[in-house]
Amino acid sequence: MTASKHTAMAPDSRAFVSSFARGLKVIESFGPDNRSMTVAEVAERTGVDRAVARRLLLTLVHLGFVHVHERRFELTTHVLRLAYSFLSSAGLGASLQPFLDDLARDVRETVSLSVLDEAEVVFVARSDIPGRRLAYVVTTGMRLPAFSSASGRMLLAHRPIADVKKLLARTRIVRLTRRTTVNQAEIIKAIAAARRDGHALNYEETEDDLIGIAVPVFNRAGLMVAALNASTSAARADEARVHSEILPRLKTTAGQLTSMLP
Amino acid sequence: MTASKHTAMAPDSRAFVSSFARGLKVIESFGPDNRSMTVAEVAERTGVDRAVARRLLLTLVHLGFVHVHERRFELTTHVLRLAYSFLSSAGLGASLQPFLDDLARDVRETVSLSVLDEAEVVFVARSDIPGRRLAYVVTTGMRLPAFSSASGRMLLAHRPIADVKKLLARTRIVRLTRRTTVNQAEIIKAIAAARRDGHALNYEETEDDLIGIAVPVFNRAGLMVAALNASTSAARADEARVHSEILPRLKTTAGQLTSMLP
DNA sequence: TGACATTGTGCGCATAGCGCACAAATTGGC
DNA sequence: GCCAATTTGTGCGCTATGCGCACAATGTCA
Numbered sequence: 001m002t003a004s005k006h007t008a009m010a011p012d013s014r015a016f017v018s019s020f021a022r023g024l025k026v027i028e029s030f031g032p033d034n035r036s037m038t039v040a041e042v043a044e045r046t047g048v049d050r051a052v053a054r055r056l057l058l059t060l061v062h063l064g065f066v067h068v069h070e071r072r073f074e075l076t077t078h079v080l081r082l083a084y085s086f087l088s089s090a091g092l093g094a095s096l097q098p099f100l101d102d103l104a105r106d107v108r109e110t111v112s113l114s115v116l117d118e119a120e121v122v123f124v125a126r127s128d129i130p131g132r133r134l135a136y137v138v139t140t141g142m143r144l145p146a147f148s149s150a151s152g153r154m155l156l157a158h159r160p161i162a163d164v165k166k167l168l169a170r171t172r173i174v175r176l177t178r179r180t181t182v183n184q185a186e187i188i189k190a191i192a193a194a195r196r197d198g199h200a201l202n203y204e205e206t207e208d209d210l211i212g213i214a215v216p217v218f219n220r221a222g223l224m225v226a227a228l229n230a231s232t233s234a235a236r237a238d239e240a241r242v243h244s245e246i247l248p249r250l251k252t253t254a255g256q257l258t259s260m261l262p
Numbered sequence: 263m264t265a266s267k268h269t270a271m272a273p274d275s276r277a278f279v280s281s282f283a284r285g286l287k288v289i290e291s292f293g294p295d296n297r298s299m300t301v302a303e304v305a306e307r308t309g310v311d312r313a314v315a316r317r318l319l320l321t322l323v324h325l326g327f328v329h330v331h332e333r334r335f336e337l338t339t340h341v342l343r344l345a346y347s348f349l350s351s352a353g354l355g356a357s358l359q360p361f362l363d364d365l366a367r368d369v370r371e372t373v374s375l376s377v378l379d380e381a382e383v384v385f386v387a388r389s390d391i392p393g394r395r396l397a398y399v400v401t402t403g404m405r406l407p408a409f410s411s412a413s414g415r416m417l418l419a420h421r422p423i424a425d426v427k428k429l430l431a432r433t434r435i436v437r438l439t440r441r442t443t444v445n446q447a448e449i450i451k452a453i454a455a456a457r458r459d460g461h462a463l464n465y466e467e468t469e470d471d472l473i474g475i476a477v478p479v480f481n482r483a484g485l486m487v488a489a490l491n492a493s494t495s496a497a498r499a500d501e502a503r504v505h506s507e508i509l510p511r512l513k514t515t516a517g518q519l520t521s522m523l524p
Numbered sequence: 525t526g527a528c529a530t531t532g533t534g535c536g537c538a539t540a541g542c543g544c545a546c547a548a549a550t551t552g553g554c
Numbered sequence: 555g556c557c558a559a560t561t562t563g564t565g566c567g568c569t570a571t572g573c574g575c576a577c578a579a580t581g582t583c584a
Contacts, residue, residue, distance in 0.1 A: 015316070015317050015320045015321075015533090016317070016320065016321050016324060017281050017285060017317050017318055017321045017571085017572070018321075018571080018572090019279050019281040019282050019540085019541070019542095019571085019572085020281050020282050020284070020285035020318060020321050021321055021324075021325060022282075023279060023282035023285065023286070024285070024325065024327070024344070027344050027347055028343060028344065028347050029347075030347045030348070030351040031347060031350050031351055032350045032351060032353070034351060035351045035352070035353070035524055036351075038561085038562080039562070039563085040561070040562070048542095049542070049543050049544090050543090050562080050563095051541095051542070051543060051544085051563090051564075052541080052542065052543075054277070054562090054563080054564085055277050055278070055279050055541075055542090056279055056282060058277045058278065059277075059278050059279045059280075059282050059283055062278060062283075063283060063286065064380065065286075071562075071563095074351065075347060075348040075351055075352070076348070076379070077348065077377040077378060077379040077384055078379050078380070079344055079345060079347065079348040080345050080348060080349075080377075080379065080384050080386075081290060081379065082286070082289050082290065082341055082344045082345060083341060083342050083344060083345030084384075084405070085289055085290050085291075085292045085293060085337060085341065086292070086337040086338075086339065086341040086342060087342075088293050088294045089292040089293055089294060089296060089297045089298075089336065089337055090297070090337070091294070091297070115339040115342075116339060117326075117338070117339040117340050117342065117343065118326065118340070122339055122342050122346075124342075143346070277564090279540085279541070280540075280541095281540080281541085281571090281572070281573095300530085300531075301531070301532085302530070302531070310573095311573070311574055311575090312531085312532095312574090313532090313533075313572095313573070313574060313575085314572080314573065314574075316531090316532080316533085317572075317573090333531075333532095
């Protein structure tokens with residue numbers, strides 16, 4: 001639950017519509033272990049009154065976001081419409097795929113495009129070559145801790161350092177592998193390096209045998225909007241190959257993407 | 263604001279939280295042409311009072327769903343969290359990808375997994391073989407008219423026929439190509455055929471030269487939750503190959519997916 | 525610089541939405 | 555099968571909440 005900080009902040013009272021916030025919380029209360037819930041379960045998970053949860057759920061049913069069957073509620077595909085609002089408005093909805101496919105084929109590795117949400121990396125597109133299988137499979141919508149992944153560090157690199165430190169301070173760094181950097185100072189150093197070098201690296205910090213390399217993707221206005229990442233295996237690629245072969249190819253694709261982005 | 267006839271629907275009054283509904287409308291008001299909007303623009307697009315739009319936007323800002331810069335508001339990646347709630351709760355979030363990748367490699371065509379939202383097909387995952395490029399590129403989150411695509415017809419095939427007819431009645435069928443079926447009776451017939459055959463076909467109805475074939479994906483409970491689709495080109499594949507080669511392979515993958523779904 | 529257009533927000537009012545408390549339904553134990 | 559226990563559904567009165575007007579502030583153009 002990374003969203004717990006919001007509840008702490010003072011809702012600027014007059015300029016805050018709490019029923020709306022409560023409603024969004026209801027949507028977010030669904031997850032892998034909560035595929036379908038009763039009113040009471042939703043009420044408990046969200047901390048709102050049972051009667052309120054019921055009204056919010058019925059509102060969602062009315063709007064088509066939720067489906068109810070035998071007093072159990074579950075989200076419908078309609079929810080994807082909300083994400084589509086973002087993806088399409090960010091220009092990440094389509095037409096980037098061919099570039100990712102070409103890139104994946106050329107470097108013969110899984111590549112992915114990701115954006116930042118708080119302290120997490122969210123994958124918005126990916127491509128890989130058939131037959132090659134990483135233990136670690138990236139899927140659209142998937143999330144990873146930003147501080148422990150190449151893409152995350154790259155995405156953080158262009159944020160004001162003060163913001164990054166603040167974010168880091170309130171994030172719990174989970175050790176994912178033997179090599180995960182957990183020391184805050186070292187993480188900051190890695191992010192600074194990413195900014196300086198124009199790329200970020202990750203050696204088995206997210207998963208054993210997994211090497212990640214990420215470069216920034218800018219929009220035409222020059223703002224960094226995404227990170228382009230290639231994942232390979234330590235067994236398959238050494239540092240030399242990553243630098244000499246994969247990195248330059250990543251950068252050309254990143255450049256191509258720029259022209260597609262608003 | 264001219265379209266402020268939202269009184270049409272009967273919001274079960276007491277059991278309906280209108281501020282929440284208004285707020286969701288605000289999120290949905292963003293799109294490809296509305297990347298960033300002022301309060302007034304949002305107010306106009308949603309039909310709510312300017313002051314209300316402002317409060318809802320500020321609420322979204324407060325929760326991290328929206329970002330504001332020089333009085334222009336835009337959606338943030340945080341919105342994807344909502345979609346993730348659905349995808350993960352539906353078990354479509356991950357781990358299906360390897361099966362799609364194998365399938366794409368074997369049939370040497372683009373394959374995709376999709377779900378139904380009202381009269382639209384929403385793609386939730388895809389895979390294709392590098393180098394092969396269809397004019398038509400499917401991306402996660404993308405939408406297609408359900409009545410004119412193979413996946414759509416397959417997804418509709420297991421709904422009660424009365425519901426399908428009702429949906430069809432209130433949907434405007436857009437002619438996408440010379441071969442798009444626009445006749446309602448013929449569409450119903452195609453859907454019935456999909457149900458009977460256990461697969462749906464589409465010859466250049468969505469795009470010229472594009473052939474689609476879809477099979478149902480059931481969850482372990484036996485409910486159809488998605489459609490698995492292969493897209494190929496009329497130039498590349500004839501009907502015989504689709505039936506003898508692609509279709510059986512689609513079905514085996516669909517079977518594999520079943521075991522992954524709740 | 526003044527007139528016009530757009531955006532920000534204080535304030536009073538009405539009601540939407542809250543949450544209690546009771547009713548209905550479901551479950552479970554024997 | 556029956557009653558107790560638990561869970562779920564909902565009517566109702568109160569007041570905080572959110573609405574929308576109207577004015578203030580800010581920005582724009584000539």
